[in-house]
Amino acid sequence: MEKQIKYCVTADIDWANEKEIKYMLDWFKKNKIPITVFATHDSQIIKKSFKPKDIGLHFNFMNGDMLKVIRKLRKIYPDSYFFRNHCFFNNTPMLIELHKQGFVFDSNICTYMADGLKPILNCAGGQSYPVFLEDDVLLLHKNMDKEAILNKMSSEGLKIINIHPIHFYLNTPDMEYYTLNKINKIPYEGYGIRTLFIELLLTLKYKGHKFVTFQELIR
Numbered sequence: 001m002e003k004q005i006k007y008c009v010t011a012d013i014d015w016a017n018e019k020e021i022k023y024m025l026d027w028f029k030k031n032k033i034p035i036t037v038f039a040t041h042d043s044q045i046i047k048k049s050f051k052p053k054d055i056g057l058h059f060n061f062m063n064g065d066m067l068k069v070i071r072k073l074r075k076i077y078p079d080s081y082f083f084r085n086h087c088f089f090n091n092t093p094m095l096i097e098l099h100k101q102g103f104v105f106d107s108n109i110c111t112y113m114a115d116g117l118k119p120i121l122n123c124a125g126g127q128s129y130p131v132f133l134e135d136d137v138l139l140l141h142k143n144m145d146k147e148a149i150l151n152k153m154s155s156e157g158l159k160i161i162n163i164h165p166i167h168f169y170l171n172t173p174d175m176e177y178y179t180l181n182k183i184n185k186i187p188y189e190g191y192g193i194r195t196l197f198i199e200l201l202l203t204l205k206y207k208g209h210k211f212v213t214f215q216e217l218i219r
């Protein structure tokens with residue numbers, strides 16, 4: 001057997017509705033693959049499916065007052081202690097403020113299947129765990145080549161995977177489809193992001209690789 005690798009699947013919720021979140025979580029539950037969510041808003045399905053400490057936060061610092069944004073989301077999920085920001089927004093005042101508020105772990109760096117990733121000691125003194133593979137980065141690069149992606153996935157280094165409930169639900173094949181269907185929400189019936197990720201994850205699972213939550217990874 002190939003060397004066993006640990007994969008960590010995460011999802012940035014990005015204000016998806018309950019139906020879309022449930023659709024994604026149900027698939028992971030059914031296939032016994034753990035997933036860690038980074039929440040954006042009050043969601044009963046998230047609160048029901050995870051322990052309070054196991055939910056990460058996905059702050060939107062693209063506009064608005066930083067402290068207000070932190071306060072608002074922390075009020076909904078007061079036990080969270082790790083984060084990843086919307087659009088991977090990053091700067092030193094934000095890192096320092098969140099660190100001060102107990103957020104010593106983040107997954108707030110995005111790569112395109114970079115080799116040899118490892119946790120990075122950031123300027124605030126916390127640990128940043130880079131993302132290896134993300135659905136909309138694949139869409140950006142128009143990369144649906146399962147075999148080439150699987151090949152990269154067997155390389156050395158951290159393997160954090162990030163998906164979005166809306167792309168999983170819509171089975172987004174490309175950004176044009178997403179733009180045209182994000183309002184009427186008609187899932188794509190051909191080969192899209194959902195079919196690709198399902199094939200990738202099940203292939204890794206059947207090869208005997210291990211899936212862990214983000215909390216297990218940072219432990």
Ligand SMILES: [Zn+2]
Nearest residue numbers: 012014086087
């Ligand atoms: Zn986001």
